Amino acid sequence: xxxxxxxxxxxxxxxxxxxxxxxxxxxxxxxxxxxxxxxxxxxxxxxxxx
Amino acid sequence: xxxxxxxxxxxxxxxxxxxxxxxxxxxxxxxxxxxxxxxxxxxxxxxxxxxxxxxxxxxxxxxxxxxxxxxxxxxxxxxxxxxxxxxxxxxxxxxxxxxxxxxxxxxxxxxxxxxxxxxxxxxxxxxxxxxxxxxxxxxxxxxxxxxxxxxxxxxxxxxxxxxxxxxxxxxxxxxxxxxxxxxxxxxxxxxxxxxxxxxxxxxxxxxxxxxxxxxxxxxxxxxxxxxxxxxxxxxxxxxxxx
Numbered sequence: 001x002x003x004x005x006x007x008x009x010x011x012x013x014x015x016x017x018x019x020x021x022x023x024x025x026x027x028x029x030x031x032x033x034x035x036x037x038x039x040x041x042x043x044x045x046x047x048x049x050x
Numbered sequence: 051x052x053x054x055x056x057x058x059x060x061x062x063x064x065x066x067x068x069x070x071x072x073x074x075x076x077x078x079x080x081x082x083x084x085x086x087x088x089x090x091x092x093x094x095x096x097x098x099x100x101x102x103x104x105x106x107x108x109x110x111x112x113x114x115x116x117x118x119x120x121x122x123x124x125x126x127x128x129x130x131x132x133x134x135x136x137x138x139x140x141x142x143x144x145x146x147x148x149x150x151x152x153x154x155x156x157x158x159x160x161x162x163x164x165x166x167x168x169x170x171x172x173x174x175x176x177x178x179x180x181x182x183x184x185x186x187x188x189x190x191x192x193x194x195x196x197x198x199x200x201x202x203x204x205x206x207x208x209x210x211x212x213x214x215x216x217x218x219x220x221x222x223x224x225x226x227x228x229x230x231x232x233x234x235x236x237x238x239x240x241x242x243x244x245x246x247x248x249x250x251x252x253x254x255x256x257x258x259x260x261x262x263x264x265x266x267x268x269x270x271x272x273x274x275x276x277x278x279x280x281x282x283x284x285x286x287x288x289x290x291x292x
Binding site for chain 1: 085089090094099100101103104107108111146147150153154157158161162164165264268271272274275278279281282285286289
């Protein structure tokens, strides 16, 4: 860990906010993508089965 | 092969399916190299101290906040002129990515500004234009959510995107237009005299590449979701009619 001196709180909080936001965006996108994919597969199966 | 072939949802799904693992992997690698290099292996700035390490997040996110809107503008124009559904859905898919980049740019800017300028926020031309761009992103997303018919939603959001472009341009060029405010000039410049030192420049390039690749990967992934959602919507309508 580098010595961040008197600005440690600022630097670490900037990284925490940014990486947290990116992880949340990626996680939400993947979760929603999987949910929609499953719903579409169910709907297409319903059509195939009449 | 024509570019317009990718406007076919089936073609887009096939190509994006192959590209996505490469895009996510290369985005992760570039981001890891840029951020680890920048955070652990670069020196403090003689004036800004260790806060200079925020540059590896602030500059790429601010660049991508504006460039995401530019991509949405191009996609919206393609929708208006050629009525390709994939382009409208790609614009819709990009908006939450753009708003996240804007939040990161605003938050890291405030965190960086507090120790350097003595304030979290100032009504500086660039900062204010960025805040308005953020509000346009929220309005754009809300408009898509508010209208049930996808074609009408695509039409109206495309018009909103054209209007919001004014603020995306102002965010980028506010310093040149007004030449005032707290915010410094561009960190990356073709003019060697104005550019940041090489020791910060190269890790920053990796971080920017990581943000760009992550943006492309996320827009591809989210556009695939939007295409599936549109198909699901169509099936739902058909089922209700029969």
